[in-house]
Amino acid sequence: MPKSNQNENNSKAGFTARCHRHFSATALWTGMLLLLSRSTVRGLSSTSRRIPRLSRTALAVTNGCDRFFANYPRVSGQQQQQQQQQQQQQQQPIMTDAMNGMNEQQQQQELPVEMTPDQRYLFDLNGYIVVRGVLSPDEVAQANAAIDRRQDQMIQRSGGALRNAKAGTKMYGTGPGRKDLGGVLEWGPQESRVFQSILAHPKLVPLFHGILGKGYRMDHLPFVLAQDHGAEGFQLHGGTVDCSSGEYNPHLAYTCMHGTIRSSLLGCNVMLADHNHGDGGFCVVPGSHKSNFKMPEGMVDGERYAEFIQQPATKAGDVVLFSEGTVHGALPWTCQERQRRACLYRFAPATMSYGRSYFGHEGGGWPVAMYKGLTDAEKAVLEPPYANRLDRPNIVESDGSVEITRRSAAKRQHDQDVFGTKYF
Structure with missing residues (x-):
């Protein structure tokens, strides 16, 4: 094989390997950041805010980032069941005086x-x-x-x-x-x-x-x-x-x-x-x-x-x-x-x-x-x-x-x- 072609193949292989390493590291850091963000968000219960809901109860207490993370897979098994129970408890509707006056x-x-x-x-x-x-x-x-x-x-x-x-x-x-x-x-x-x-x-x-x-x-x-x-x-x-x-x-x-x-x-x-x-x-x-x-x-x-x-x-x-x-x-x-x-x-x-x-x-x-x-x-x-x-x-x-x-x-x-x- 001509030396020029061999060098070209080596450079391509090296570039491909570097790309794999780069994307693997990026994916690893992204996953860690997402997990850290989710853990941090769950700990901020004191900063939860009320947002409108399209339901008869109209409002529920929820964390502002819940909808962002809704599309990501959650842990399975017992932890998942516990999280779901906690979310259901947190999202019980809160009826206010203003809501009682609404039709x-x-x-x-x-x-x-x-x-x-x-x-x-x-x-x-x-x-x-x-x-x-x-x-x-x-x-x-x-x-x-x-x-x-x-x-x-x-x-x-x-x-x-x-x-x-x-x-x-x-x-x-x-x-x-x-x-x-x-x-x-x-x-x-x-x-x-x-x-x-x-x-x-x-x-x-x-x-x-x-x-x-x-x-x-x-x-x-x-x-x-x-x-x-x-x-x-x-x-x-x-x-x-x-x-x-x-x-x-x-x-x-x-x-x-x-x-x-x-x-x-x-x-x-x-x-x-x-x-x-x-x-x-x-x-x-x-x-x-x-x-x-x-x-x-x-x-x-x-x-x-x-x-x-x-x-x-x-x-x-x-x-x-x-x-x-x-x-x-x-x-x-x-x-x-x-x-x-x-x-x-x-x-x-x-x-x-x-x-x-x-x-x-x-x-x-x-x-x-x-x-x-x-x-x-x-x-x-x-x-x-x-x-x-x-x-x-x-x-x-x-x-x-x-x-x-x-x-x-x-x-x-x-x-x-x-x-x-x-x-x-």
């Missing part, structure tokens, strides 16, 4: 744990977003039945001082004023249950956190808006820059900095009747949360530039979230088949307050009746404004439980020694 259909769905990129983009683009199907048809029916029993308690806006639109304008309608009904959180655990669920609803909490931040709070007392056929709307109002005066309004302002959205005040319209295109009701000027000037004359009354005023089509059970920094209002109700119904909430970041109803009539806080039947998460939303670091309860998105962010015991004791109170 079966909601529990069977995977719960969102954060605002999606699509939702973030659309809210930043338009200043509002429609969340479809938050309430089930049964829940809508329950809420409407509770309202029906209190039709005689609705108070109609009559007289010039209470009307929401100027006579003779397109927002005014054909005559009757809007009807308002308060107390929706004070009708008892059964009749208020649907209205209570909005405070920490698993489909809304990720958006509340994405727009308001952790520790968000209810800022206004919620109430039902009702419009009969021909009832007036509400002239356009709001705006980060007030649509009528052109002045900057920090109490309603929308901001987005370094990818973080914040709204000083967030409107939450829970639709309890269908709002088809042309029916009237809630309307908005998309993108106006970023406007820097007051509106042209006549636009707030719908007399000019009406093509920029949109009425989103919604179904009963949908929820419209809108920054109060987005110019909005309501169109006259033109539908003859049904009364317009929506329940309006307002929420704010942990440290902010527009309203003062949380003081109560004599400084005693929200009405006592409002707390009956609430979950811990829902109670957390009724906290007064203060920073998260000062023992504020926060809702955990994945399961609706509540966690408290605390300062160190040393700092709390120091404040107690200096000020005579644990909060400076």
Whole structure:
């Protein structure tokens, strides 16, 4: 054999041998690392976290790496049986207060744990977003039945001082004023249950956190808006820059900095009747949360530039979230088949307050009746404004439980020694 061919064969053989040694060593180290990782992970039971499950129980405690290792073979025999028994014990479902308040259909769905990129983009683009199907048809029916029993308690806006639109304008309608009904959180655990669920609803909490931040709070007392056929709307109002005066309004302002959205005040319209295109009701000027000037004359009354005023089509059970920094209002109700119904909430970041109803009539806080039947998460939303670091309860998105962010015991004791109170 020519010497050149022999050298070539020797080099090929050497290369093949080196490859075998390299891959064997790599496989050995990979296997050792995987075994070490699995052993380490099993030892971190204290750091286990809750993740959503597609089951009726919806949630279980599990280790974050379990799904990664699920495709790898486990040891056999007695050790395998012991591991399986341990896993079954660890994965017993944990039902929380929030889950007990959910219906079966909601529990069977995977719960969102954060605002999606699509939702973030659309809210930043338009200043509002429609969340479809938050309430089930049964829940809508329950809420409407509770309202029906209190039709005689609705108070109609009559007289010039209470009307929401100027006579003779397109927002005014054909005559009757809007009807308002308060107390929706004070009708008892059964009749208020649907209205209570909005405070920490698993489909809304990720958006509340994405727009308001952790520790968000209810800022206004919620109430039902009702419009009969021909009832007036509400002239356009709001705006980060007030649509009528052109002045900057920090109490309603929308901001987005370094990818973080914040709204000083967030409107939450829970639709309890269908709002088809042309029916009237809630309307908005998309993108106006970023406007820097007051509106042209006549636009707030719908007399000019009406093509920029949109009425989103919604179904009963949908929820419209809108920054109060987005110019909005309501169109006259033109539908003859049904009364317009929506329940309006307002929420704010942990440290902010527009309203003062949380003081109560004599400084005693929200009405006592409002707390009956609430979950811990829902109670957390009724906290007064203060920073998260000062023992504020926060809702955990994945399961609706509540966690408290605390300062160190040393700092709390120091404040107690200096000020005579644990909060400076």
